[in-house]
Amino acid sequence: MTSAIAIRGAAKRFGDVQAVHRLDLTVPRGSLYGFIGPNGSGKTTTLRMIMRILLPDEGEVEVLGDRDTRAAHDRVSYLPEERGLYKRMTVRRLLRYFGSLKGARQPDLDQQIVRWMEAMRIPEWIDKRVDALSKGMAQKVQFVSAVLNRPELLILDEPFSGLDPVNAEVLNEAVLDLRRAGTTVVFSTHDMSVAERLCDRIFMIYKGRKVLDGTLDQIQAEYGFDTIRVASDAGLDAFDGLLGVRDLHDRGNFQELRFQGDPQELLRTLIDRTRLTRFEVARPSLHDIFVRIAAPEEALIEESPAHVA
Ligand SMILES: Nc1ncnc2c1ncn2[C@@H]1O[C@H](COP(=O)(O)OP(=O)(O)OP(=O)(O)O)[C@@H](O)[C@H]1O
Numbered sequence: 001m002t003s004a005i006a007i008r009g010a011a012k013r014f015g016d017v018q019a020v021h022r023l024d025l026t027v028p029r030g031s032l033y034g035f036i037g038p039n040g041s042g043k044t045t046t047l048r049m050i051m052r053i054l055l056p057d058e059g060e061v062e063v064l065g066d067r068d069t070r071a072a073h074d075r076v077s078y079l080p081e082e083r084g085l086y087k088r089m090t091v092r093r094l095l096r097y098f099g100s101l102k103g104a105r106q107p108d109l110d111q112q113i114v115r116w117m118e119a120m121r122i123p124e125w126i127d128k129r130v131d132a133l134s135k136g137m138a139q140k141v142q143f144v145s146a147v148l149n150r151p152e153l154l155i156l157d158e159p160f161s162g163l164d165p166v167n168a169e170v171l172n173e174a175v176l177d178l179r180r181a182g183t184t185v186v187f188s189t190h191d192m193s194v195a196e197r198l199c200d201r202i203f204m205i206y207k208g209r210k211v212l213d214g215t216l217d218q219i220q221a222e223y224g225f226d227t228i229r230v231a232s233d234a235g236l237d238a239f240d241g242l243l244g245v246r247d248l249h250d251r252g253n254f255q256e257l258r259f260q261g262d263p264q265e266l267l268r269t270l271i272d273r274t275r276l277t278r279f280e281v282a283r284p285s286l287h288d289i290f291v292r293i294a295a296p297e298e299a300l301i302e303e304s305p306a307h308v309a
Pocket residue numbers: 014017018019037038039040041042043044045046
């Protein structure tokens with residue numbers, strides 16, 4: 001089966017700014033893929049290339065097995081970051097309009113509108129005018145407009161931004177429901193805990209280049225198992241002359257370090273050297289990994305693996 005999205009060597013430049021360098025990315029069908037990266041790193045540009053709002057300067061972008069996204073138009077939905085709604089329409093009319101643009105047909109469309117407004121927990125707003133909605137409600141209505149046609153691929157730019165925790169949870173559940181029904185969902189976010197909790201796979205772009213791509217487990221295994229906490233009778237002296245030890249800090253009751261190599265070997269060596277009371281291999285959070293990559297010190301990125309397959 002073809003992948004939902006296959007990007008091969010796609011690059012995009014705006015004047016002097018190389019927004020995206022030759023990018024390769026494969027999004028498997030049925031996956032929930034999170035795009036992360038600092039501001040201005042190329043997330044929206046990548047999403048727009050997938051939607052063919054922008055054409056890449058080089059390389060190609062295949063969506064649902066098709067290189068012409070227009071052919072997949074009715075099967076793909078996009079929720080842009082900057083959203084506009086027709087303010088004077090009622091929510092129902094607006095959703096009918098958006099649904100029919102994407103090929104949804106009544107009476108299924110009307111049923112879908114009611115079902116989704118209930119799922120968003122704003123059913124009583126269905127016959128209200130759009131300009132009466134709060135910002136968070138409007139955001140949820142916009143989300144509904146993107147899912148009415150039961151897309152095979154749903155692309156959301158910052159869907160959680162500005163939602164309170166209760167509404168973020170409502171959207172979270174809706175996204176998981178869609179995934180269970182087989183929809184491939186790609187969304188960008190600045191919220192690392194959302195990406196960590198929700199996504200099967202995470203893609204991080206930094207200065208227009210892919211720096212992370214894989215499951216959270218893969219990413220943490222590649223980046224993460226090098227933080228080690230040790231408590232021993234020898235304290236800092238336990239590490240004298242050991243290869244692979246970096247960033248060794250005395251934290252008082254224990255020492256913390258990053259270790260390049262097999263922690264099991266480090267453990268064996270330390271047991272030979274001293275009496276241990278603690279040895280812990282810690283997985284950093286996605287937040288820590290993100291900060292490590294995107295920290296202002298350019299040197300940090302040199303140390304990082306290019307990406308996880
Ligand atoms: N239409 C455009 N014209 C000129 N420059 C652009 C345009 N769109 C994006 N850029 C530039 O390309 C780079 C990548 O921008 P992009 O919007 O893709 O980043 P992003 O990761 O989505 O950022 P954010 O998290 O702030 O939304 C930035 O330097 C931006 O200024």
